[in-house]
Amino acid sequence: xxxxxxxxxxxxxxxxxxxxxxxxxxxxxxxxxxxxxxxxxxxxxxxxxxxxxxxxxxxxxxxxxxxxxxxxxxxxxxxxxxxxxxxxxxxxxxxxxxxxxxxxxxxxxxxxxxxxxxx
Numbered sequence: 001x002x003x004x005x006x007x008x009x010x011x012x013x014x015x016x017x018x019x020x021x022x023x024x025x026x027x028x029x030x031x032x033x034x035x036x037x038x039x040x041x042x043x044x045x046x047x048x049x050x051x052x053x054x055x056x057x058x059x060x061x062x063x064x065x066x067x068x069x070x071x072x073x074x075x076x077x078x079x080x081x082x083x084x085x086x087x088x089x090x091x092x093x094x095x096x097x098x099x100x101x102x103x104x105x106x107x108x109x110x111x112x113x114x115x116x117x118x119x
Contacts, residue, residue: 005031012041018056025079026086029116036117043117044109045086048101050094098105 001024008018020032029045036043050058055077059068083090091108093101108114 001028001031005035008032009035009039009041013039021075026083031084033116041117042115044114045089045110046088046114047080047083047090048093048105049077049080049090050092052081054094068075075108089116 004020008020022119024045030118032043035041050076055073056070059070059073062068091101091104096104103112
């Protein structure tokens with residue numbers, strides 16, 4: 001995560017808008033928070049979270065090598081199901097395809113609901 005954070009903030013320092021897309025649980029946030037505060041860079045955190053049933057269905061219908069067994073999906077969903085003080089950073093993607101999720105994400109970010117560091 002240190003390397004990913006360094007890379008992301010390096011691009012941000014160059015004037016780029018950066019999105020780290022992956023499984024970034026709250027337990028991985030410290031390197032990003034540290035750099036965000038140090039560089040006064042605006043930092044947002046969003047967890048895209050459908051219901052467990054939908055997550056399992058998406059995994060089941062995913063074709064090819066990207067298909068994931070249900071055990072890891074259940075485990076990850078459980079880990080991300082209660083984010084405590086960060087629960088307000090969750091965007092429910094249940095019933096949303098990629099286009100609607102992207103629209104909802106833009107609205108969510110515009111509203112400032114996902115901001116961690118003001119920047």
